[in-house]
Amino acid sequence: MLLLDNTGIINEILSSRKSRLQWWREARYGLFIHWGLYAVAGGVWNNSMIPGVGEWIMFMEKIPVKTYRELAKLFNPVEFDPKEWARIAKESGFKYLVITAKHHDGFCLFDSSLTNYNVVSSTPFGRDVIKEVTQAFKSEGIKVGFYYSQTLDWFHKDALGNEWDYDPWSKNFRRYFYEYSIPQVIELIKKYDPDIMWFDIGCPTHDYARDLRIEIHKANPNIIVNGRIDPWTIRYDFLISKDFRYLCRRGIMFGDYLELHDNTIPPYTLECDWEVPITHNGTWGWRSWDHEWRSTGKLLQTLITVVSRNGNLLINTGPTPTGKIPHESLTMFLEIGSWLKKNGESIYGTYAAPIDTPSSTIYKLTYRPCKSKEDEIYVHLIGWPWNGQLRIYNILQKFDVGEAYVLETMQALNMKKSGNDLVIEGLPYSPINRLVTVLKLEAQPKEV
Ligand code: H79
Secondary structure, eight states, rough: OOOOOOHHHHHHHHHHHHHHHHHHHHOOEEEEEESSHHHHHHTEETTTEOSGGGHHHHHHOOOOHHHHHHGGGGGGOTTTTTTHHHHHHHHTTEEEEEEEEETTOOBBBBBSSOSOBBHHHHSSSSOOHHHHHHHHHHHOOOEEEEEEOOOOSSTTSBBBBSSSOGGGGGHHHHIIIIIIIIHHHHHHHHHOOOEEEESOOOOSSSSHHHHHHHHHHHHHOOEEGGGGOOOOOOHHHHHOOOOOHHHTTOOOOOBBBBETTTTTTSSSSSOOOEEEEESSSSSSSTTOOOOOOOOHHHHHHHHHHHTTTTTTEEEEOOOOTTTOOHHHHHHHHHHHHHHHHHHHTTTOOOEESSSOOOOOEEEEEEOOSSSSOHHHHHHHSSSOOOOSEEEETEEEEEEEEEEEEETTTBOOOOEEEEEEEEEEEOOOOOOSSSEEEEEEEEEEOOOO
């Protein structure tokens, strides 16, 4: 057997990580789209509402492949308009997209030469969704990522997950992985030129993750790979060690950034690049009966909280079987989009502020270090000071604050010192922005 020495390429993957991630770090806000045959089922099977997320319906109901695949004949989204999706995303302030090229059900939303179980060959619709979406989003200047289920595939007899159609003891996972999974990832890269490859359930072992990562890097070294390419244990290692760089140095972390668990916002700042995918209703793939929508305010607060802790937010929507983005998503996205038009500089390209803030405050801080001039600190008022006075805790320990003003109106604000705290005075009695008002501080780091 030929033993390959991969040290060189692995070092290259690790050493180019920082530059690869540059745009991604600035982006902060991404749109996640879950779309596939599960949207046709819409969370209903045999006239019953099926609990659990929509895209897991095949698994929840142990639907045989030969039955589930019939949904392909019903996939005909006549209202699908990728340019409209891209315009909405642009208006909403999203800087990148991640869309399901293949979810766990194994159905491919792209024209694959490795299987006919794809949107072009098996549906009356017959159009290459991934191709059209990618083109539309890229022409709006939005980066594009593909979700690809590399470990679970309930359609493929050798992949993990489907034990109701296929005997688990007869599976040859290795064959699936090297002859189907990796080739499809490379096919996606060669055909559609994505900016991100996004994996969900980790590879079963480090060896699989390493081999997949190396092939991606060889196909295009600029592609960003999310942290869930790695086996699940990595995330637990991380939570124990809290040191991402340590895992990278050990060469056991092949993702470029840490992916938090679904819908899980860490309660503190993480000193590494990280992202969290969230839903704003009860599912990822569309369910006809799901009305548990979160509010715009809640969503915006989540975005601010994530960025104030150094992360990126990937917010999901599940288009309907006819190809429309649900109007509840649309309304919320556009509301946040118009907030971002006025306040976006407090989100894009900002980081956690290096200031100890008590958890009970009514504000969150984001921070832009500026080499050539003063640093910028943004105060996101998720509540409102009832007496017109706002105390920013501990800020004077690290910074001298020159000026403070309301970002949207440029209205200057008075300040006074109180120990290490800064007290901002003369705020009006009600919020300036109905959602979140942002104050901007010009701050000079103190010499230590
Ligand atoms: O794509 C979305 C989910 O389908 C996927 N991650 C996001 C981005 C995901 N895959 N696996 N998991 C989440 C974890 C699996 C949880 C499960 Fe269950 C618990 C599978 C079966 C029980 C959740 C609850 C899914 C069905 C019921």
